[in-house]
Amino acid sequence: MFTLQDMDTSSPAIFVNGESLQMYVGKKVRSVVQVIKSDGGHMIGKSTDEHQWTIKGLSSAPLMSYVEVIGVAESNQSICAELWTDFGKTFDAYSYNQLCQLANGEFKALFL
Amino acid sequence: MFSSTQFDVTSAFSGGGFMPSQSTQLTDSAPSPAKSRDSQGLVPATVKQISQASHSGDEKSSFVIDGVDVTNVTVVGMVFDKAEKVTDVGFIVDDGTGRIGCRRWVNENFDTTEMQNIQDGMYVRINGHLRSFHGVRQLLAFSVRPVTNFDEVTFHFIDCIHTHLQNSKLQLQGGASIQSHMVESSVNTPVRSGSNGNQTSTSIQLSKQYSVDGLKDCDQLVLEYLQQSSSMGQEKGTHIDELCQQLRLPMEKIKGSIRSLEDEGLIYSTIDEFHYKAT
DSSP, X not given: XXXXXXOBOSSOXXXXXXXXXXXXXXXXXXXXXXXXXXXXXXXXXXXXXXXXXXXXXOXXXXXXXXEEEEEEEEETTXXXXXXXXXXXXXXXXXXXXXXXXXXXXXXXXXXX | OOOTTOOOHHHHTSOSSOOHHHHHHHHHSOOOOSOOSSOOSEEEOOHHHHHHOEEOOSTTOOEEETTEEESEEEEEEEEEEEEEOSSEEXXXXXXXXXXXXXXXXXOSHHHHHHHHTOOTTOEEXXXXXXXXXXXXXXXXXXXXXXXXXXXXXXXXHHHHHHHHHHHHHHHHXXXXXXXXXXXXXXXXXXXXXXXXXXXXXXXXXHHHHHTSSHHHHHHHHHHHHHHHHHHTTOTTOEEHXXXXXXXXXXXXXXXXXXXXXXXXXXXXXXXXXXXXXXX
């Protein structure tokens, strides 16, 4: 039976890039990374502003693909992934990076 | 369909530049307050914006986002908890800013087929009717389409920001009389100083990439410059070379804007075809 659930904005996933990840350590974040290397149980990826990140809990993502990761920021360069989506090999990282800046800056109220 | 207070996603793609029908409509009536009697087309919104929308109060029972009546919204997010029933399919959409319940009535085969392709964890574009049922806001979806090109996700959020900017500016302009007859809600009125959303380099870059307002921004810049020059009493008008230098825009764009503005009757040539003044 489909129960009528009210809207829930209590746990947003914040748009982050390399520059902004450090502001949200311990919080739920989302970002797109390009897969550089898979290393055991985690992945080394490049953020949309060229920072190198470690993504834990993500080992099977296709190399060089852009992958959206949603999870908890563990440090200023690692995320513990809960969900991920393959965004393919042709993704406009530049625009996404600009969106991160806008969503964290002037237009934060539309997102958080 | 075109009105000063309407931002329609489809019109954004129907080519930049001036649409004569738009400006004719505006000059017919005095500048109206931001709220329109008719709801807008399909408004891009984040779930967060929807949660903060107020009720519009009239019998249409629509919502108000940034001072504008909204009934139909477009949302991009992930599907969760899909539950199929005989008459409808229910699911939750999570766009990263929040979660909202959705329902799709399955009356035609088309509806059933479309919903069968939707799985939990999939990114989708939902177009639907925003309504409140027993105090709970939900989306009555009439279109649910899987996202295949993920630039659409980036685009959608930028679209939300863009629409928010346009509607917020409309709110600020309100009932104040506007000197120019420019249609664009993103117009830079001479009154407002300081940075303006459309004028930051970031948004100009973004709008170039998505080919939405490229030409319109240029038209505004040219018109403003000419209006300022006119108010300083330059009788012979401004040479297009000066426009090119001062605005740092390519001559092709300047010439294109001059043509459009002249067609609209907003500027005219003075001593020769290189000098222009604002009307």
